[in-house]
Structure formats: structure tokens, C-alpha cells
Amino acid sequence: DSGVTQTPKHLITATGQRVTLRCSPRSGDLSVYWYQQSLDQGLQFLIQYYNGEERAKGNILERFSAQQFPDLHSELNLSSLELGDSALYFCASSVDLLRTDTTGELFFGEGSRLTVL
């Protein structure tokens, strides 16, 4: 158990709909990352938040947005869903990576599997 909690685990929805994926990081971790894993694109970095602020952005579509709340949980909003958005969405968290007493690893949740029909 990584300590990162993602809900829901599975989600089936229709094209054009909007969904929200939720992530609770490990206790004390300030950074939250979102990744998308699909068969054709592999593991793609979407976005990172650090203590409520957007820190880095990757291949995130304009139809997608995310935020990190004061309690450090994060939500990834996916709108106007298309068939190609079907994927496994991972959230990961880490401590402040400037600390030298960490392994530097990202702790991944079990993922939210989104199926768009």
C-alpha cells in the first residue's frame, strides 16, 4: 500500500460527458502528479501540483484540468470525453524532493480506470 488513495477505481461513461477523479496523497506529501496510461501513448505525465500551486505541465489536453486543494488532495477533471480518453489515470505523490533524506521516489496510487463508450 503506497498510501496514495484514488477514487473511483473504475468509471464507465459516455462520450461528451465530464468526470472528476480524486486523489489523496500520502500524509505529509506536498507534491501531487497526474499521469495517464494508455496502450498507444504509454505513461504520460499530465500535470504536477506542489502545495496548491501548479508546478509543471505535460501533455495535458485543454479539456482536462486539475487542482490541488488546501488539504492537499487533488482532483483531475476530464470534460467533453472522447473514446481516446479511455485510460488508466494515476496519481502520485512525493515529499519535497529537495530533501536529501528521501529516496526521491514518487508513490503511485492504484489508478482510476476510465472507460468512455
Added chain:
Amino acid sequence: AQKVTQAQTEISVVEKEDVTLDCVYETRDTTYYLFWYKQPPSGELVFLIRRNSFDEQNEISGRYSWNFQKSTSSFNFTITASQVVDSAVYFCALSEAIYNQGGKLIFGQGTELSVKP
């Protein structure tokens, strides 16, 4: 641009064989971090190791060992005396300098290892 290449898409071995998973990376950074993660059939991503660009010492952890060579931009992973439980997809990943942007990971496409009894 940063890139990670895992040229081996699938590898199949028989139990007790040694197997090496290749990873080649590209980056313009002088400070960077390399990772290996394991994704078993259950789907979660499990951290195996992190290496920084200034530490080229090889590392051994039980049956796992890693060979980091900056001269060839490679960070290969060897499993000695493989076991059926090693069957998984293995990802190599690269992170840019952490001091300014946190630990955004760029993943390779993964190598699916199948260990047969």
C-alpha cells in the same frame, strides 16, 4: 528534449534465467535522476530504484542489479535467477533536475517481462 527508450517491448524467459532490461535515455541536463518502476499485473506502479547523474556506482539489491553508464546514456536492469513473480512490465524513467521543477518523470514505453516456470 528528454526521452527514455526501452527497445525491448517483450521478453520471455524461463525461471532461473538471468535477464537484462535495457534503458537508454536522452537529456541535456547535467543533473538528472533515473528510476526503475515495476508494474505487476495488478496494475500498481512499484518503485525499485533511483539513481542521480553523479553516482555511476552499480547497485545490487538481492537478485536485482543496475548498471548505470553515462558514457552510453544507459541504465540497464538485470534480474538474476528470475522467478515467476518477476513477471511484470518494467518502466525506466528520467527526471530533470529537481531543484526547480520537482520530480516530473518521463517514462519509457516499458518492457513486459514474462517468466515461465
